Amino acid sequence: MGRFWRGELPLATAFWGVFACIVALYSTSLGSLIEVVNRFGSFFYGSLLGVFVLAFAVPRATGRGAFWGLLFGIASVWIASRYTGIAFLWFNVIGCVVVVVVGTLLSLTDKKVRGRSF
Numbered sequence: 001m002g003r004f005w006r007g008e009l010p011l012a013t014a015f016w017g018v019f020a021c022i023v024a025l026y027s028t029s030l031g032s033l034i035e036v037v038n039r040f041g042s043f044f045y046g047s048l049l050g051v052f053v054l055a056f057a058v059p060r061a062t063g064r065g066a067f068w069g070l071l072f073g074i075a076s077v078w079i080a081s082r083y084t085g086i087a088f089l090w091f092n093v094i095g096c097v098v099v100v101v102v103g104t105l106l107s108l109t110d111k112k113v114r115g116r117s118f
Contacts, residue, residue, distance in 0.1 A: 039088050043081070046092030047073030050099025054107075057100070062107045069103030 030036045050073050054061045073095040080086055080094050 042088045042091040042095075043074065043077050044095075046095030047077065047099050048095075049092065050096040050103070053096060054100050054103040058104050058107060060107050060110075061103060062110045064110060065103035065105075065107030066099075068106050069099040069101075072102040073099035 027033075027036045030039070047070050051066050051070055054066055054069060058065075076098040077091045077095045080091060081088065086094075
């Protein structure tokens with residue numbers, strides 16, 4: 001490792017250690033550990049799954065479509081959690097569907113992508 005990282009790594013480790021302790025103290029008031037992990041994870045897991053579905057199922061998928069689809073997916077999950085009474089386990093489905101739809105539509109607006117070979 002270079003000289004730059006020698007001074008930065010202890011600071012980064014200390015930051016993440018303090019952050020983890022604060023999250024642990026806060027999460028004790030939220031309920032069981034399984035439920036807390038699923039609540040936090042449901043904001044990201046469905047959208048991340050949507051990126052993989054987009055990559056494998058849509059031949060014309062582009063990086064631009066996947067990136068913006070991911071952002072829209074996470075935003076849609078946040079909106080659904082904030083303004084609806086939908087159970088948090090459904091956020092995974094919402095995030096995945098939004099990523100695939102938005103990613104596909106944006107990918108179709110890009111210039112033609114040469115065929116990919118796997």
